[in-house]
Amino acid sequence: xxxxxxxxxxxxxxxxxxxxxxxxxxxxxxxxxxxxxxxxxxxxxxxxxxxxxxxxxxxxxxxxxxxxxxxxxxxx
Numbered sequence: 001x002x003x004x005x006x007x008x009x010x011x012x013x014x015x016x017x018x019x020x021x022x023x024x025x026x027x028x029x030x031x032x033x034x035x036x037x038x039x040x041x042x043x044x045x046x047x048x049x050x051x052x053x054x055x056x057x058x059x060x061x062x063x064x065x066x067x068x069x070x071x072x073x074x075x076x
Contacts, residue, residue, distance in 0.1 A: 025060055025064060029057060031049075
C-alpha cells in the first residue's frame, strides 16, 4: 500500500527528506489501523502504541497532508 502511495505523494513535496518522513508516518498510520482492526486479545498489547500515535503521529500526518494539499492546489 505504501509503495502505491509513494509516487503520488513524493512529487508534491520539495525535499526528499520530507518525503521520507511522510512515508514513515504513513507506515505508522497503516500499522495503527491494522492494530485497531486486530482481535480484542491482541489490542491490549498495543495500547501504548495507539496512545502515542494519537498524540504524535496523527497530528504530524495532518500537517504533512495540509502541506501536500496546498502544494497540489497551488501547483508548486
